[in-house]
Amino acid sequence: MTKATAKVRPLPLKQPVATSPPALSRQIAFWGLAALLFFPPYFRGLFFAPEQERALIFAALVFWVTWLWKWSRQDYEFLGHPLEYFMLALPAVYAGAALVAVNHGLAVDEVVENALYFLTFWAVARLVTTEGEANTLLTVVYLSATGVALAGLATATGVIHIKDGFVGGRIYSSFQYPNALASFLTAAFFLGVYLWRRSVFLAAAPRRAVENRVVPVTPRRAREKPPAGRARKAPLKGIPRANWPGSGRAARPAAAGPGRLAVWTAGVSSRLSRAGVEAWLARFQAYLFTMGNLILLAVFLGARSRGGLVALALILPVYFALLPRGHRGPILCHLVAVGGPAVLAISRFLAAVEAGNMNLAWAWVLAGLALAVVLQYGLERGEKFLAGGSVAGRWLVPAVLAVVLVAAAGAAVYGGWPQKLASFLNPRNLVERLYFYGDALKMIRLRPVLGWGGGGWQEAYRAFQGYLYNSTQIHSYYVQVAVEAGIIGLAVVAGVWGSFLVAVRGLFVRVKEDPRRRLLVATLAGAAVVVGLHAAIDFDLSLAALTLVLVALFGLTVALGRVWSPAPGKARKSYHRPSTTVLVAATLAAAAVAALGASLAAAGAWARDAGRYAQQGNYGAAVERLQKAVAWNPFSADYHTQLARLYQLQGKYDLALAEARAAALRSRYSASRQADLASVAYAAGRPAEAVGYAEAAVNLAPFQVYWYELLGRTAFLAGLSSLTGESDRPGGLEEARGYFEVAAGVPDRIQARMATLGPRERGLWTVAPPMAPTPAVNLNTGAARYFLKDWSAAEADLKKTAEAQDADQTTRGEAYLWLAVLKERQGQTSAARDYLNRARELVPQYAAGYETLKALPTVK
Numbered sequence: 097m098t099k100a101t102a103k104v105r106p107l108p109l110k111q112p113v114a115t116s117p118p119a120l121s122r123q124i125a126f127w128g129l130a131a132l133l134f135f136p137p138y139f140r141g142l143f144f145a146p147e148q149e150r151a152l153i154f155a156a157l158v159f160w161v162t163w164l165w166k167w168s169r170q171d172y173e174f175l176g177h178p179l180e181y182f183m184l185a186l187p188a189v190y191a192g193a194a195l196v197a198v199n200h201g202l203a204v205d206e207v208v209e210n211a212l213y214f215l216t217f218w219a220v221a222r223l224v225t226t227e228g229e230a231n232t233l234l235t236v237v238y239l240s241a242t243g244v245a246l247a248g249l250a251t252a253t254g255v256i257h258i259k260d261g262f263v264g265g266r267i268y269s270s271f272q273y274p275n276a277l278a279s280f281l282t283a284a285f286f287l288g289v290y291l292w293r294r295s296v297f298l299a300a301a302p303r304r305a306v307e308n309r310v311v312p313v314t315p316r317r318a319r320e321k322p323p324a325g326r327a328r329k330a331p332l333k334g335i336p337r338a339n340w341p342g343s344g345r346a347a348r349p350a351a352a353g354p355g356r357l358a359v360w361t362a363g364v365s366s367r368l369s370r371a372g373v374e375a376w377l378a379r380f381q382a383y384l385f386t387m388g389n390l391i392l393l394a395v396f397l398g399a400r401s402r403g404g405l406v407a408l409a410l411i412l413p414v415y416f417a418l419l420p421r422g423h424r425g426p427i428l429c430h431l432v433a434v435g436g437p438a439v440l441a442i443s444r445f446l447a448a449v450e451a452g453n454m455n456l457a458w459a460w461v462l463a464g465l466a467l468a469v470v471l472q473y474g475l476e477r478g479e480k481f482l483a484g485g486s487v488a489g490r491w492l493v494p495a496v497l498a499v500v501l502v503a504a505a506g507a508a509v510y511g512g513w514p515q516k517l518a519s520f521l522n523p524r525n526l527v528e529r530l531y532f533y534g535d536a537l538k539m540i541r542l543r544p545v546l547g548w549g550g551g552g553w554q555e556a557y558r559a560f561q562g563y564l565y566n567s568t569q570i571h572s573y574y575v576q577v578a579v580e581a582g583i584i585g586l587a588v589v590a591g592v593w594g595s596f597l598v599a600v601r602g603l604f605v606r607v608k609e610d611p612r613r614r615l616l617v618a619t620l621a622g623a624a625v626v627v628g629l630h631a632a633i634d635f636d637l638s639l640a641a642l643t644l645v646l647v648a649l650f651g652l653t654v655a656l657g658r659v660w661s662p663a664p665g666k667a668r669k670s671y672h673r674p675s676t677t678v679l680v681a682a683t684l685a686a687a688a689v690a691a692l693g694a695s696l697a698a699a700g701a702w703a704r705d706a707g708r709y710a711q712q713g714n715y716g717a718a719v720e721r722l723q724k725a726v727a728w729n730p731f732s733a734d735y736h737t738q739l740a741r742l743y744q745l746q747g748k749y750d751l752a753l754a755e756a757r758a759a760a761l762r763s764r765y766s767a768s769r770q771a772d773l774a775s776v777a778y779a780a781g782r783p784a785e786a787v788g789y790a791e792a793a794v795n796l797a798p799f800q801v802y803w804y805e806l807l808g809r810t811a812f813l814a815g816l817s818s819l820t821g822e823s824d825r826p827g828g829l830e831e832a833r834g835y836f837e838v839a840a841g842v843p844d845r846i847q848a849r850m851a852t853l854g855p856r857e858r859g860l861w862t863v864a865p866p867m868a869p870t871p872a873v874n875l876n877t878g879a880a881r882y883f884l885k886d887w888s889a890a891e892a893d894l895k896k897t898a899e900a901q902d903a904d905q906t907t908r909g910e911a912y913l914w915l916a917v918l919k920e921r922q923g924q925t926s927a928a929r930d931y932l933n934r935a936r937e938l939v940p941q942y943a944a945g946y947e948t949l950k951a952l953p954t955v956k
Contacts, residue, residue, distance in 0.1 A: 119165055119168060121161050121164045121165040121168065122162075122165040122223065124161050125158055125161040125162040125164075125165055125219065125223055126223050126229070128154070128157065128158040128161065129158050129216070129219045129220065129223055129233070130232070130233060130236045131154075132151065132154060132155060132158060132216060132219075132644070133216075133233065133236050133237055133240065133644060133645065133648055134236050134237075134239070134240045135240070136151060136640060136641035136644055137240055137241070137243075137244045137270055137271065137280065137641040137642075138240075138243070138244070138247075138270050139151075139270075139641070140270065140271075140272055141270065141271040141272060141273065141276060141277075141639035141640070141641045141642065142639060142640035142641040142644070143271075143272070143273075143638060143639045143640065143641075145205045145208070145696070145700070146697065146700050147640075148205070148208055148209050148212060148640055149208060149693045149694075149696045149697040149700070150693065150697055151212055151640070152208050152211060152212045152215075152689065152690070152692070152693035153690045153693040153694055153697070155212050155215040155216055155219070155689075156215065156686045156687075156689040156690035156693065157686070157690065158215070158219050159215045159218070159219060159682075159685075159686050159689070160682060160683060160686035160687075162218075162219050162222055162223055163678075163679065163682035163683075163686070164679070164682075166222065167674050167675070167678055167679045167682070168674065170674050170675075172675060172678045177221070177595070177599070177654045177657070178591075178595040178598075179592065179595040179596055179599060179650060179653070179654055180217075180218065180221065180654065182588055182591040182592045182595055183213070183214050183217050183218070183592060183647070183650070184214055184218075185588045185591070186210050186213070186214065186585070186588050186589070186592065187207060187210035187211045187213070187214050189546075189581045189584055189585045189588050190203070190206050190207045190210050190550050190580070190581055190585070191207050192546055192584075193546045193547050193548075193549045193550065193580060193581045193582065193585065194206075194207055194549050194550060195546075195549075196543075196546055196549060197548065197549020197550060197551070197552065198548050198549060198552055198555050198556055198763075198764045198765050199549065199551050199552070199554070199555040199733065199762065199763045199764070199765070199766070200549070200731040200732075200733075200762045200763075201551075201729070201731045201732035201733055201734065201762060201763070202549070202550055202551020202552075202554060202555060203549035203550040203551055203552075203731070204550070204696070204729075204731045204732075205550060205551065205696075206549075206550020206551060206580065207550060208692065208693060208696065209550075209640055209643075211689060211692075212640060212644070213640070213643055213644065213647045214647075215689070216644050216647055216648060216651070217647040217648070217650055217651045218651070219651070220233065220647070220648050220650075220651025220652060220654075220655060221650075221651040221652075221654040221655050222655070223655075224651070224652060224655035224656070224659070225655070225658075225659060226659060227613070227616070227656070227659060227660075230616070230652050230655065230656060230659075231291075231294070231616075233648065233652065234287050234290070234291065234619075234652075235291060237283075237284060237287060237645055237648065238284055238287045238288055238291060238388070240284075241280060241281055241283075241284030241287075241392060242284070242388045242391055242392060244269050244270055244271070244277070244280070244281070244395075245269065245281060245391045245392050245394075245395035245396075246391060247261070247269050247270055248261065248262070248267040248268070248269030248270075248277070248395045248398065248399075249267070249391075249394075249395060249398075249445070249458075249461065251267075251269065252267055252398075252445075252446075252449050252457075253449060253454040253457055253458065254454060255454075258270055258272075259272070260272045262449075265400075265446060265449075265450065266398070266399055266400045267395055267398040267399050268399070269395070271639060271641070271642075273639065274399040274400060274401055275399070275401045275403055275404060275630070275634045275636060276634070276635075276636040276638075276639045276642055277395075277396075277399050277401075278396050278399040278401035278403070278404030278405075278630075279401075279403075279404055279407070279626070279627050279630045279631070279634075279636040279642060280627075280636075280641070280642045280645065281392045281393075281395055281396040281399070282396060282404055282407065282408055282623075282626050282627070282630070283623040283624075283626060283627050283642075283645055283646075283649075284392055284623075284645075285389060285392045285393055285396065286415070286619050286622045286623040286626065287619060287623060288385055288388055288389040288392055289389065289427060289430065289431075289619070290615060290616060290619035291381075291385050292382055292385035292386060292389060292430060293423060293426065293427060293430075293615060294612075294615075295378045295379070295381040295382035295385060296378075296379075296382045296426070296476070297612065298374070298375065298378035382472075383469055383472065386430070386433070386434060386468055386469060386472045387465045387468065387469065389430075389434045389468075390434045390437055390438050390441070390464055390465055390468045391461075391465075393434055393435060393438040394438040394441050394442040394445070394461070394464065395442070397438060397439065397442045398442045398445070398446060402525070403630050403633050403634050404630060406630075406633075407626050407629045407630040408626060410629060411622055411625055411626040411629060414622070414625070415618060415621075415622040416428070418604070418614075418617075418618035418621060418622070419614075419615065419618050420611035420614040420615060420618075421611070422611060423611060423615055426475070429475040430472065430475070432471075432475075433468055433471035433472045433475055434468050434472075436467075436471070437463075437464040437465070437467040437468040437471070438464060438468075440460075440463075440464060440467070441460050441461050441463065441464025441465075442464075444457075444460040445457045445458075445460045445461055448460060524860070527856070527860065528565065528860055529571050529572070529633065531561075531562055531563070531565070531857075531860065532565075532567060532570050532571055532572070532575075533570070533572065533575055534562065535557060535560045535561050535562060536553065536557075536570050536572075536575050536576075536578070536579050538560045539552070539553070539556065539557075539560055539579050540578050540579060540582070540583075543582060544582055544583055545582045545583060545584060546581065546582045546584060546585075547578065547579055547580045547581045547582035547585060548579055548580060549580060550580050550581075551580065552579050552580045553568070553569070553570050553576055553579045553580065554568040554569070555763060555764075555765045555766060556765035556796075557570075558765075558767065558796060558797040558798075558799070558800065559765055559795070559796045559797065559798075561799060562853075562857060563799060563853055563857040563858075563860060563861050564799040564800065564861050564863060564864060564867070565860070565861075565863055566863050569635035569638055570635065571633065571634050571635050572631070572632055572633060572634070572635070573631040573632065573634075573635065573636070573637040573638070574586065574589060574631070574632060576635065576638075577589050592650070593628065596624065596650055596653060599653045599654060599657055600617060600620070600621045600653060602657065603617045603653065603656060603657060603660070604617055606657075606660055606661060607660065613660070616656070617656075620649050620652055620653055620656075623645075623649055624646060624649040624650065624653075627642065627645070627646050628646070695728050695729060696728070696729050698728045698729075699724075699725040699726075699727075699728035699729030699732065699735070700725070700729075702721045702722070702724045702725035702728065703721070703722060703725040703734070703735055703738070705721045706718040706719075706721035706722040706725065706738065707738075709721065710738075710742065715742050715745060715746055718742055719739065719742050719743070719746075722735055722738055722739045722742070723739070726739070731762065732762070733758075733759040733760075733761075733762035733763035733766070733769065734759075736755045736756070736758040736759035736762065737755070737756070737759040737769065737772055739751075739752075739755040740752045740753070740755035740756040740759060740772060740776055741772070743755060744775070744776055744779060749776065749779050749780035749781075750780065752776045752779070752780070753773075753776045753777060753780050753782075756769070756772050756773045756776045756777075757773065759772065760772075760773055765796055766796070767792075767793040767794075767796040767797035767800065767803055768793075770789045770790070770792040770793040770796060771789070771790070771793045771803065771806055773785075773786075773789040774786045774787075774789035774790040774793065774806060774810050777789060778810060778813060778814070783810070783813065783814035783817045783818075783835075784814065786810050786814060787807075787810050787811050787814050787835065787838065789810075790803070790806050790807040790810040790811070791807060793806060793807070794806075794807050794845070798849050799849065799867060801846065801864075801867045801868075801870055801873075804842050804845065804846055804867075804873055805870060805872040805873055805876075807838070807839075807842060808838075808839045808842040808872070808873050808876035808877060808880075809839075809872070809876050811835045811836070811838035811839040811842075811876070811880070812835070812836065812839040812876040812879055812880050814835040815831075815832040815833075815834075815835035815836040815839065815880065815883065815955075816832075816952075818831040818832035818835060819832050819883075819952050819953065819955075820952070829953070829955045830955075832883070832955050833884070833955040833956070835880075836880040836881075836883050836884050836955060837880075837884065839876050839877060839879075839880035840877050840880040840881050840884060840886070842869070842873055842876070842877060843869040843873060843874075843877055846867055846868065846869055846873070849867065850866065850867055850868075871896070871897045871900040871902065871903035871907050871908075871911075872897075872903075872907055874893040874894070874896045874897045874900075874911075875893070875894070875897045875907055875910060875911050875914075877893050878890045878891070878892075878893030878894035878896075878897065878911070878914060879894070879914045881893065882894075882914060882917065882918050882921075882954070883952075883954050883955050883956075884954070884955060884956050885954050885955075885956040887918060887921075887922065890914075890918060891915065891918060894911045894914050894915045894918070895911075895915070897911035898911040898912050898915065898934075905938050905939070906938070906939055908938055909934075909935045909937075909938030909939030909942055910935070910939065910942065912931045912932070912934040912935035912938065913931070913932070913935040913939075913942045913945075913946065913949070914949075915928075915931040916928045916929070916930075916931035916932040916935060916946065916950075917946070917949050917950045919931060920950050921950065921954075932946060
């Protein structure tokens with residue numbers, strides 16, 4: 097008789113049972129990426145171009161090593177997910193906008209910044225191949241944020257020094273901007289809540305295994321008496337009396353449970369096992385995350401960011417709606433356990449810092465940490481009520497909410513919160529930003545397609561502002577993109593967010609029945625959306641350190657989509673040699689990106705060297721280094737401006753004028769570049785050009801009074817040049833009259849500009865006194881009116897200048913000199929002599945030119 101045999105085919109596994117260690121190139125790329133996410137917040141939030149250029153070089157290296165690993169696996173895919181295409185389109189659009197930019201140097205800086213974002217995003221999307229690696233990167237970001245928060249507390253108490261790390265009672269930390277810091281810490285707090293919940297879950301896993309363990313038992317014989325004392329114990333509720341152990345009335349044998357010693361032994365062995373030790377470590381980590389979350393939330397509150405609070409309040413309901421069942425209650429309790437102590441700790445911390453008691457400030461932080469740990473322990477002990485359908489579980493969450501509401505009401509009544517709320521809701525900042533957006537729309541209408549290029553708002557906003565404010569950023573990332581990259585750039589950003597949200601929705605559908613993974617997806621979505629929401633009303637994403645976190649969240653979303661639904665690969669029938677072409681192309685691309693960053697960084701280094709030599713008076717060496725800076729970065733206007741000033745100091749006016757023109761060509765809407773041109777042109781003996789450049793400066797920044805001072809001064813000196821025959825095109829009295837009339841008309845231009853403002857704009861004007869003729873304006877106006885024979889008005893203007901308390905000594909001395917000339921022309925010799933003596937006391941050298949000035953003819 098033959099034996100029947102069956103062929104059993106092994107079931108395919110989604111993940112191999114044993115995997116080989118990752119390649120060295122992949123480890124280098126992964127941990128290089130982790131460093132790229134960890135360190136940027138400590139370099140001034142990566143806001144400034146020099147830090148971004150160095151980060152780009154490092155990102156290019158990570159990009160190349162990633163490709164080396166992919167090449168070794170014969171994985172040649174570059175773009176696959178729609179989000180990857182949109183992320184690549186963003187630097188491409190900025191590169192196109194740079195071709196028509198109004199400031200080429202700033203436009204190239206924006207290309208660098210967006211290229212850095214894409215490389216980081218792409219590396220995250222490709223290097224993360226397991227859920228554990230995603231958790232590792234989230235932990236890296238979390239640890240970085242915790243360090244930034246601790247640095248904020250340390251700089252507030254003077255333990256360390258960070259420039260602008262603590263200003264006006266607000267914590268700025270290494271970001272040097274509180275609103276961006278608040279957005280960064282909010283995203284990190286979402287990550288911290290997830291990591292805490294994950295640690296709690298891991299800590300409870302061995303316990304659940306013990307509880308579910310099947311212990312073999314020996315059934316008792318019918319009518320067997322239980323051990324002594326067993327029958328006297330309380331009846332087992334819910335079990336019929338006939339089935340009580342030892343009752344003698346059991347219809348069938350009762351199974352005996354394991355003994356106490358067996359249970360205790362199983363528990364001890366479980367705790368001492370590897371799984372038990374890992375569970376203990378996870379429980380310890382949960383308390384560490386609790387303390388870290390308190391630090392993050394406390395410093396977030398210490399930043400006092402209105403926008404951050406609004407964004408958090410808007411996203412929390414959505415976040416809780418996305419959470420899986422069984423996690424909402426514990427997470428809400430965790431927020432209460434951390435939030436209450438955080439509010440207490442930071443409020444008393446800031447009060448102690450203001451009083452100068454730094455030890456007490458740290459004591460309050462430690463007290464908050466201890467209170468949070470105690471509350472968290474108590475809530476964990478009561479978490480069993482949240483499980484199942486018990487009455488306590490159904491009422492715990494409403495009870496916690498009631499406690500929060502009662503505590504908030506008490507704080508409102510006894511803590512002066514109504515006044516604080518009124519201050520928080522002060523609409524001035526909102527109204528001011530609406531003016532920013534309105535001025536931005538003026539610019540968008542003029543250049544709707546590709547915009548003004550990177551940095552276009554910073555370059556040109558003063559020509560469009562409705563009143564005087566100082567803001568090189570629009571305070572809305574999306575409006576700023578529309579200004580800098582036009583409607584095309586805004587459409588690309590919309591595509592980025594749209595594809596991200598679609599990807600998140602796909603992940604939710606895929607892991608709907610997996611609470612642990614659904615919690616991870618909710619965390620990624622909540623952290624990303626809260627940053628994007630805050631960026632709508634502030635310029636947080638101008639700090640690259642925060643944007644790197646955001647694009648990393650985007651990359652993790654793409655990576656998890658691949659991890660959780662791996663595409664079936666085709667088995668290779670034979671070995672194929674890896675494609676050399678792909679590796680060469682990746683190498684050339686990485687080298688080109690790194691070369692761009694290195695070239696710009698080298699230019700910055702040469703310029704810093706030039707600055708040191710210029711301070712030492714070694715102008716020749718400074719010029720030599722600036723010329724190298726221009727060679728390494730031909731886009732920046734700053735290096736040409738510095739060269740122009742050095743040439744002017746050396747008396748090389750033609751070279752100075754050429755460099756000033758080169759700077760203005762690269763920075764076409766800068767009033768300061770036009771002012772430099774005016775100064776150099778006049779020094780080169782071209783007063784007519786100088787007046788034209790001064791006029792351009794006023795037109796480009798019509799609400800800055802010092803450009804009116806420049807115009808008045810340049811026009812007056814041009815008139816003097818015409819009278820003395822020193823003009824480049826001397827026209828005698830007629831030409832001089834034209835220049836003097838320009839100088840005399842400056843006060844009227846100031847008043848006409850201020851007349852365009854309404855009461856609201858005047859109320860918002862706080863960065864400087866309302867624009868009015870200054871002593872410098874009155875000096876040139878008075879002197880010009882003297883030559884125009886409007887002597888009464890001239891005397892009034894000159895006296896205002898001479899008697900002005902805010903005028904410098906040189907300005908007052910020149911006013912007395914022209915008063916002496918005026919009185920001499922009017923025949924009042926005694927008064928003229930008195931004014932001349934006053935001028936001589938203030939500026940002795942003015943007396944030498946007195947005879948020449950009084951001999952000049954008037955033009956009317």
